[in-house]
Amino acid sequence: MKGLTKKLFAGAALSIAAMSSATSFAGENPTNPIMGVPASSIEEFGGREGVRAWVESLFYYIMLDNRIAPIFREFGNPERQIFLNTQLETMVLGGPNEYQGASMSAAHADLGITMTQFNAVVEAAYNACERNVIKYHTCNQLINALAPFTDDIVTR
Amino acid sequence: MKGSKANGSRWIKTAAFAALSLFSTGSWAGLYNDGKVFLTGGVFTVDGAGGGGAVPWATITGYESRDGINGGVGFTYVRLPNYDINWIGGSIGFFDRFELSYVNTKLTTDLSNVNTVALVVDALELAGTPLVGDLGLSSNGSKLHMDTYGAKLRLFGDAVYTSDSFIPQTAIGFLYKKNTTPEFVRTLNADKAKDWEAYLAFTKVFFRYSTLVNVTVRYTAANQIGLTGFGGCDLGHNNCNSDKEFRGEVSIAHLLQKNFAIGGEYQQHGNKQKGKTVDTGGLLATDPDGNLVSDLVSNLIGGVSGLTGLNNALAQNESDWYDFFFAYAPSKNYSITMAYLFLGDVAVASQQNGLYLSLHATF
Numbered sequence: 230m231k232g233l234t235k236k237l238f239a240g241a242a243l244s245i246a247a248m249s250s251a252t253s254f255a256g257e258n259p260t261n262p263i264m265g266v267p268a269s270s271i272e273e274f275g276g277r278e279g280v281r282a283w284v285e286s287l288f289y290y291i292m293l294d295n296r297i298a299p300i301f302r303e304f305g306n307p308e309r310q311i312f313l314n315t316q317l318e319t320m321v322l323g324g325p326n327e328y329q330g331a332s333m334s335a336a337h338a339d340l341g342i343t344m345t346q347f348n349a350v351v352e353a354a355y356n357a358c359e360r361n362v363i364k365y366h367t368c369n370q371l372i373n374a375l376a377p378f379t380d381d382i383v384t385r
Numbered sequence: 386m387k388g389s390k391a392n393g394s395r396w397i398k399t400a401a402f403a404a405l406s407l408f409s410t411g412s413w414a415g416l417y418n419d420g421k422v423f424l425t426g427g428v429f430t431v432d433g434a435g436g437g438g439a440v441p442w443a444t445i446t447g448y449e450s451r452d453g454i455n456g457g458v459g460f461t462y463v464r465l466p467n468y469d470i471n472w473i474g475g476s477i478g479f480f481d482r483f484e485l486s487y488v489n490t491k492l493t494t495d496l497s498n499v500n501t502v503a504l505v506v507d508a509l510e511l512a513g514t515p516l517v518g519d520l521g522l523s524s525n526g527s528k529l530h531m532d533t534y535g536a537k538l539r540l541f542g543d544a545v546y547t548s549d550s551f552i553p554q555t556a557i558g559f560l561y562k563k564n565t566t567p568e569f570v571r572t573l574n575a576d577k578a579k580d581w582e583a584y585l586a587f588t589k590v591f592f593r594y595s596t597l598v599n600v601t602v603r604y605t606a607a608n609q610i611g612l613t614g615f616g617g618c619d620l621g622h623n624n625c626n627s628d629k630e631f632r633g634e635v636s637i638a639h640l641l642q643k644n645f646a647i648g649g650e651y652q653q654h655g656n657k658q659k660g661k662t663v664d665t666g667g668l669l670a671t672d673p674d675g676n677l678v679s680d681l682v683s684n685l686i687g688g689v690s691g692l693t694g695l696n697n698a699l700a701q702n703e704s705d706w707y708d709f710f711f712a713y714a715p716s717k718n719y720s721i722t723m724a725y726l727f728l729g730d731v732a733v734a735s736q737q738n739g740l741y742l743s744l745h746a747t748f
Contacts, residue, residue, distance in 0.1 A: 262548040264593035296420075344450040344481075345420025352422065355643050365642045366595050373592035376548040385452075 256331045259320050260377040270370040271322040274363060280322065281315040286357035287350075296349045304340060321374035334381035343385045417748070418453020423644045424714050425545055425590070426478060428722050429459025429745040431610060432560055433474045433488030434535045436586070437636040438710050438724050438741060439610075439652045442599045443556035443586035444544055445537065446486065447478030448717050448747050454479050457747035459488070463726065467734035469493045470612075472743075474533075486535040492612050494527045498698040498733055502665055503527060505682055516679060517666035521568025529612050530565045537586075544588040544597070553589040553600075560584075562611040573701065573732060574661040575614025576627040580606060584634075597646070599636040604629050608658050608703060613732050617657035620664055630655060644714040652706040663699040663733060704729025708741065720745045 274280050288307055292298045301310070313330035320326045330336060351372065358368035426449075427435040427442045435446025447455030456477035463470040474488025494500075503522035509515050521527065537558035544554035560582045564570050567578035582605040590597045606615040606627040616627020632655065638648035670678045677683035710724035724741035731737040 260549060262593065263551055264548075264591060266593070343420075343452050345418060345452045348420045348422050348450055365640070369592045369595045369640075373548045376546040376592065379543075379546040 256335070257317065257320075257328055257333055259323075259326065260374050262373050262377065264373075266321070266323055266370050266374045268323055270367060270374075271319065271324045273367040274318075274322060274371070275361075277315070277319055277324065279361070279363075280318045280324075281311070283357050283361050283363065284311050284314045284318060286360045287314070287353055290353035290356045290360075291350060294349055294353060297346050297353075300340060300342070300346065318371060318375075322371060332381070333378040337382045337384065341385050342383050344383050347379065347383045416454045418450055419448040419455055419717050419748070420450035420452060421448040421455070421481070422545065423717070424640070424646060424712065424720065426455075426747075428712050428720050429457070429461060429472075429474070429476070429743055431461065431472055431488070431490070432535055433459075433472075433476055433486035433533050434537055434558055434560070435476060435478065435484060435486075436601075437599065437638065437648070437650050438708055438722060438726075438743065439706055440599060440601050440634040440636045440650050441535075441537065441558055441584055441586055442544075442601070442636065443539065443542070443554040443588035445478040445481050445539055445556070446476040446484045449478050449481055451481045455748055457745055459743060459745040461722075461741065461743035463739060463741045465726070465728065465731070465737040465739040467495050468731060468737060469495065476535075482539050484535075484537045486533075486537075488533045488535075490529075490531040490533065490612060492529040492531075494529075496527075496732075496734055499527055499663060500524050502663065502668065502699070505668060509681065512681070514681065516682070517668050519568045520572045520664075520666060520668075521566055521570070522572065527569055528566060529569055531611055532563045532565060533611070534561045534563075535559065545590050548590075548592050551589075553587040556586050556588075558584045558586065562607070562615075564611060564614055570614035571622065572664050572666075573608075573613050574618050574620065574622075574658055574664050575608055576616030576618050576625040576657075577606075578614050580611065580615040580627065582607060582611075582629075595640045597636075597638040597640070597648075599638075601634040601636075603632050603634060605632060606630070606655070606657065608655065609731055613658065613701075615657075617659075617661060620662070622664070626657070638712070645711065646713075647709075647711045649709045650707065654703050654705050656703045658701040658703060658732070661701050663701070665699075699733055701732050702730035702735070703732075710741070718747055720747075 291301055316328040320328050426447050427444045430436040430441055431439050432441055434441035435444055436442035449455035458475040461472040470492045472488050472490050476484055476486035478484045503524040507524050537556050539556045542552050542554040564578040570578040584601050584603040586601040588599040606629045608614055618625040632653040634652045636650045638646040640646050672678055707727040708724045710722055712720055712722040714720035722743040726739055726741050728737040
């Protein structure tokens with residue numbers, strides 16, 4: 230019995246590993262905020278190009294913030310980060326799901342992100358919205374859509 | 386599951402760090418934290434706790450995240466037609482989990498009816514024939530002072546980031562209120578000058594609508610948040626009753642930008658002093674014909690106002706509180722809250738509406 234359980238667990242672990250190594254698509258799913266995200270959000274962000282411009286601003290502000298810049302400098306490949314984040318944000322705002330990265334929990338598992346660091350990124354997100362002249366209310370739709378990932382990202 | 390495990394150890398860490406920090410000033414540098422997002426710790430309430438203007442929220446005061454400690458000091462000034470109130474105090478938030486607060490409240494009355502009574506008491510005392518003891522009144526504006534000590538513990542939930550769940554941030558709070566002008570409180574026919582209150586607060590941010598909603602249930606016997614004491618008595622301090630009851634409170638704050646909120650509040654009040662006149666300790670006692678027993682008093686106030694008029698004017702009433710506010714946090718180091726208060730009937734004065742101005746400086 231014990232051995233069987235062990236084998237089952239090993240099997241499950243293997244299949245999870247197989248899944249994550251093959252995550253060329255759908256490593257993460259759109260979130261499901263209780264009050265929904267308005268369908269017009271992606272458009273108000275300026276479409277895919279608008280989202281990409283926002284992500285570029287986001288990384289600009291992140292790299293200016295001493296509380297979080299070192300983490301991104303050490304672990305991030307900015308070009309790839311911007312590419313994947315554009316896909317992720319497009320997806321959660323109701324656009325097509327073309328996200329090619331790992332799940333939020335897998336991507337952040339080893340980083341030991343604190344709530345303080347997470348909030349610093351949220352501050353950068355608002356600054357990026359202001360820089361890109363995205364309305365505060367529209368910006369909140371993105372926060373609304375990304376907020377459910379908090380527990381996957383903050384591990385400390 | 387991972388999250389709940391982390392929460393468990395965080396609890397122990399919180400307690401350990403809180404205890405440690407009391408004894409070690411050297412550890413402060415590492416514990417200082419201002420990682421919370423704008424305004425999500427609330428502002429400085431009249432109870433000292435973090436929240437709106439009058440309603441304590443489930444959020445923990447200060448800009449600390451769960452990684453450290455933060456706090457601030459606050460000052461609030463309210464000008465009403467017949468009252469002038471100021472609050473000064475401070476609060477500390479520990480690990481976004483626990484908060485301690487203190488506030489001192491000073492209320493000065495500008496009531497011609499109470500001043501008249503005070504004047505009579507003074508005159509009798511000067512004449513060497515005092516009829517009553519200390520009523521706690523002053524003819525230059527009687528004062529009510531109160532100290533409020535508070536503690537709040539976040540039980541569960543996250544007001545800000547759980548946009549995929551209806552579970553609000555939930556906290557339980559205790560307040561110990563000690564009115565340091567018990568003579569005046571007794572004159573107002575309140576049962577007690579000091580008492581405790583408890584509340585359960587539920588707070589949730591709805592990003593979809595850029596709006597924060599808070600509902601608080603308070604278990605209390607307070608009259609005017611305790612400024613005029615707790616519970617009520619019949620004239621002569623008989624048939625006293627200060628049984629606590631549950632009262633509801635609501636705050637709604639809509640964010641126009643990340644550091645500017647507008648909103649409104651409602652606070653249910655009891656009415657334990659309803660219709661009770663100010664207890665002048667027999668000063669205004671009348672005979673069956675309605676004439677003042679004391680000729681001296683009769684001579685003194687006969688010319689000022691009719692007796693019936695004065696006695697009627699000394700009847701108390703208490704209304705629920707409403708306010709509309711805006712709060713602006715230009716930086717994480719301070720916020721300014723302005724409000725217009727609709728406090729209705731407060732003790733012996735009616736239609737007490739006026740301006741509220743509050744500054745909350747955070748470390």
